[in-house]
Amino acid sequence: MHPQNTTAHIAYKGFTNRDCPFYPCHTGVKRAFNCLFCYCPLIAYDCPGPYRVYTDAYGMPRKDCTACRLPHDGYAASWAFIQKWLERPVLWCGSELTARERIARRRDLIA
Numbered sequence: 001m002h003p004q005n006t007t008a009h010i011a012y013k014g015f016t017n018r019d020c021p022f023y024p025c026h027t028g029v030k031r032a033f034n035c036l037f038c039y040c041p042l043i044a045y046d047c048p049g050p051y052r053v054y055t056d057a058y059g060m061p062r063k064d065c066t067a068c069r070l071p072h073d074g075y076a077a078s079w080a081f082i083q084k085w086l087e088r089p090v091l092w093c094g095s096e097l098t099a100r101e102r103i104a105r106r107r108d109l110i111a
């Protein structure tokens with residue numbers, strides 16, 4: 001058995017469950033649809049995804065990730081995306097802005 005980071009096999013990076021009653025749950029995916037991150041590991045962390053924010057029944061801000069394809073578009077690509085954003089996870093503050101938008105705004109303030 002090989003450790004994941006040295007094996008040439010990429011089966012652990014994703015799979016497609018075409019029997020799922022919700023498949024395909026996100027539109028616009030161009031590569032193999034990756035169902036591995038169905039429950040996105042970044043839901044509680046900053047991410048660059050195009051989420052919307054809503055308030056749940058307890059008054060807590062939550063992400064609506066309907067428009068996000070990042071954890072689903074291609075086995076290798078979505079695996080790499082999730083690994084990169086979990087290297088240094090930052091708890092999501094409940095903001096409407098994605099991490100990408102916050103970084104862009106900071107750049108605007110500096111420029």
Ligand code: SF4
Nearest residue numbers: 040042047049065068
């Ligand atoms: S917006 Fe995309 S990357 Fe961010 S938590 Fe939702 S599904 Fe994950």
